[in-house]
Amino acid sequence: MSNRIAKVSAAVLGALMITTSFVAPAAAKDKMVKSEMSGEKTVMVGGAPMYPSKNIVENAVNSKDHTTLVAAVKAAGLVDTLSGAGPFTVFAPTNAAFGKLPKGTVETLVKPESKATLTKILTYHVVPGKLLAADLKDGQKLKTVEGEELTVKATGGKVMIVDAKGGSSTVTIPNVVQSNGVIHVVNTVLMPAT
Numbered sequence: 001m002s003n004r005i006a007k008v009s010a011a012v013l014g015a016l017m018i019t020t021s022f023v024a025p026a027a028a029k030d031k032m033v034k035s036e037m038s039g040e041k042t043v044m045v046g047g048a049p050m051y052p053s054k055n056i057v058e059n060a061v062n063s064k065d066h067t068t069l070v071a072a073v074k075a076a077g078l079v080d081t082l083s084g085a086g087p088f089t090v091f092a093p094t095n096a097a098f099g100k101l102p103k104g105t106v107e108t109l110v111k112p113e114s115k116a117t118l119t120k121i122l123t124y125h126v127v128p129g130k131l132l133a134a135d136l137k138d139g140q141k142l143k144t145v146e147g148e149e150l151t152v153k154a155t156g157g158k159v160m161i162v163d164a165k166g167g168s169s170t171v172t173i174p175n176v177v178q179s180n181g182v183i184h185v186v187n188t189v190l191m192p193a194t
Contacts, residue, residue: 047065055083058083088145089183090181094172101189120146124144124150148194149164165193169190171184172186
């Protein structure tokens with residue numbers, strides 16, 4: 001009897017293994033076909049694809065290079081705004097950009113008592129409308145959601161954004177298209193005048 005159970009178990013296990021080997025690749029192939037059929041051209045940011053069909057927040061949360069920005073957006077209560085219809089152009093500082101700030105700055109900014117200052121800094125990185133890199137011209141002034149201006153400096157195929165204090169940030173990954181605008185990854189946090 002135990003010999004018969006062992007043979008039946010072996011047969012069932014073998015059948016399961018064969019079924020799995022045929023089903024798994026078919027499922028993977030289906031996902032690939034569906035992705036190709038969607039026609040979405042993604043840009044890799046922080047090790048994750050950024051999908052044009054997703055909004056700014058839905059994409060940003062997947063970038064390992066933007067965890068500080070995402071935490072700051074949450075602390076400032078801007079998730080709903082940046083998930084809204086827009087369109088917005090966001091100059092998105094990386095974790096390394098936040099790391100350039102004086103020690104303790106980020107920790108202070110995400111405290112509840114610093115929410116107004118954090119909101120001011122974050123909204124200074126957002127411009128109403130959808131501006132691709134080709135739309136950014138040398139010397140162009142961009143009025144931010146915060147209210148102050150940024151200045152575009154475009155030379156030698158590079159786009160830099162100059163803040164009100166004269167600091168500049170280079171666009172390292174341009175034209176990350178979102179359903180509600182576009183992100184340009186930048187390497188320095190921009191600071192408003194006040």
